[in-house]
Amino acid sequence: MTVIERPPLMNRLKPWLSGFDIPMLLAILWLCAWGLLCMYSAGYDHGTRFVDHARNMALGLGLMYIVSRVPPQTLMAMAVPLYTLGIALLIATALFGVTKKGATRWLSIGITQIQPSELLKLATPLMLAWWFQKREGLLRWPDFVAAFALLLLPFFLIAKQPDLGTSLLVLAAGLYVIFFAGLPWKLIVPAVVLAAAGVVALVASEDAICQPDVTWPLLKPYQKTRVCTLLDPTKDPLGKGFHIIQGEIAIGSGGLTGKGFMQGTQTHLEFIPERTTDFIFAAFGEEFGFMGALALLAGFTALILRGLAIAADAPTLFARLMAGAVTLSFFTYVFVNMGMVSGILPVVGVPLPFVSYGGTAMVTLGLSLGLLLSIARVKKIVKT
Template sequence: MNAVFEKPSLWQRLRPWFKSFDLPLLSALAWIMALGLLCMYSAGYDHGTRFVDHARNMLLSVGIIFVVAQIPPQRIMQLAIPLYTVGIMLLVATAVFGVTKKGATRWLSIGVTQIQPSEIMKIATPLMLAWWFQKREGLLRLPDFLAAFGLLVVPVGLIAKQPDLGTAILVLSAGLYVIFFAGLSWKLIIPAFVIGAASITALVMSEDKICQPDVQWPVLREYQKNRVCTLLDPTKDPLGKGFHIIQGEIAIGSGGIPGKGFMKGTQTHLEFIPERTTDFIFAAFGEEFGLVGALALLGGFTALILRGLMIASEAPTLFSRLIAGAVTLSFFTYVFVNMGMVSGILPVVGVPLPFISYGGTAMVTLGFGLGLLMSIAKTRRIRY
């Protein structure tokens, strides 16, 4: 008797690659990406090839998510030390041989192109810290946390020296999230919050004195001091340093509750909003889609973050829990810092809005992070 075998269809062969993907996480991402494409078309249709490039970068990010999701977390953990080491070496090389643009040495020429090594550390640093705590699981003592802080300070210091305050904040926050989830005592966390709150209060109350031109701030550079002082009172230089913040607030406020409508933003299309397709794209979004649109966008980010935290809480290993928690809260940092600086509650720094702002490098990094989340989610499902 001859057995008859049917050749499997293309979908039957591809289905195992997709069936374990986390649908709630994918749904939240798809919603954010759809709003990002809508906003980019309006804000960048007359800005060269921004919309087409943005769509291409999204496809690249989706491809990275798919590839990384196929790699088990155990294999990813093996990349922690090599990736961190290479990242540090590239940062040192950037400090010595880097390309300087607009007063910042952030790029390294590798012949055919230029790369920004600090982007690597957004992933390499939390991976390294998660690996460190995984190896010390059950044996954690204060020296282990001090060593973790040392691993974090090195890349943050090198990035801040470039200077690149925005990326330094993102790397620092990602590392601190890993350390927090690893079990850092609240006895150390609460005093840090108290000191930070007291410092911000003192800064606000003494703005008139410390923001004088002849007053120099320790640690921070002159342009960083100007950004903080501009945040405290942007009306002192409305056509100069305060222009970004003032125009962003005007655009968001003029959108009202329903918004002015798709492609009807006057602040946006009359080019009053600076960097309307990158750092300040939320101002363009708020003007055209109003409070309703902003809440819809925030709903997508909230769903993504909550789902990521759920994946982290159910992850099978300490490494998976730490990296999933850090990646998820890094998205929160991106969103909070970007929307905060555009709406005038935080200083202006170069932090994009995930999958909304134009930028290929950031899209690759975000895609890698979401790929890690997908990989951990798949491992969790296989376990149960």
């Protein structure tokens, strides 16, 4: 009688986990745990939010795993088709899209509705990285002009919907690629100085430009209101400033260690608006306090630093540009979400990765992290 010994579990899992970047994976799992814990507290009395969030997270992790097994060369070959499809869907949305609350951001495809702008968060930097890879060693100023044209096309199409938050995220992701491709500092420094001067001028002239009869060019009235509310939320504490004020109260009331899991009064008495989506960090800060926020920030910091390390060691220009852009885009999400909840940035619809509820955002996050892990995996193969 022949006895066949079953190999240990770890030996059976090795083929499935081979090539995974362990530090990156640990940071992701750390953030997933915090995200599930926070969503259970903030959303347990909010329908099926926790169950749906866990499902979305599982879907995102599944897509992350699938994309991580795809070589970067294959992903690069998908750049032009994905970008072209995304632009076509944005045009279709402008012509035939579904309008909700004054914004035409959704496109009906029969069984469901999609938001094409989410695809461009990844397709735009992918396209730009492909462009610079093709021009490697031959870069001149017309190549940067063409890159800006490729970036501004989706930016303006999304901003016209209007969706300023998503358009700025797409713009940031593209600018990261162009920066890492070697954009001259003589162009970067004047732009930064001009932006800083604009912010100072905005704050200094707040009383004059925020009057009801003053119209801001290029911006919708609600976008003007968001900026003016940021400058002084106490002018309308029960209206437009309510979000910012309640978020600050919740975070401040958490103190050093927080009120405790599921003990947040601002959260569960429903003073915090959008407590499971855009303002979930306020609910998190109230219940877990400063120490909990540090633990969450430690996970974000570890993931960002590891992503930049992967970008620095990437074997090709395309891989370096994509890894750097994905990592800094992740940083942008975290910074903008925490900044708007804390009252230092205008309120825009930007989720906190792993923590905020949102299926589309979780899918985009999974695809982005899968690309990072794919680049890290190839790097390990090249070294061996």
